[in-house]
Amino acid sequence: DLFDILKLIEQGKLKPVIDEVLPLKDAQKAHEKMTSRSQFGKLVLVPE
Known part of the structure; x- marks a missing residue:
């Protein structure tokens, strides 16, 4: 679920391209x- 994915990103185990x-x-x-x-x-x- 979303929280698991966010946790992986936070831990550096999943990096978006x-x-x-x-x-x-x-x-x-x-x-x-x-x-x-x-x-x-x-x-x-990104906003300017």
């Missing part, structure tokens, strides 16, 4: 990348 970190203004680019399935891992949007 981040493909790219983008500013929130590039949300359209992130969406296009997801729909074209050209990313490997997670796309992270």
Whole structure:
């Protein structure tokens, strides 16, 4: 369950794969990348 997964992340036993970190203004680019399935891992949007 979610708490077990969070515990593994906290312990460093599970590490998410981040493909790219983008500013929130590039949300359209992130969406296009997801729909074209050209990313490997997670796309992270950060506020500016």
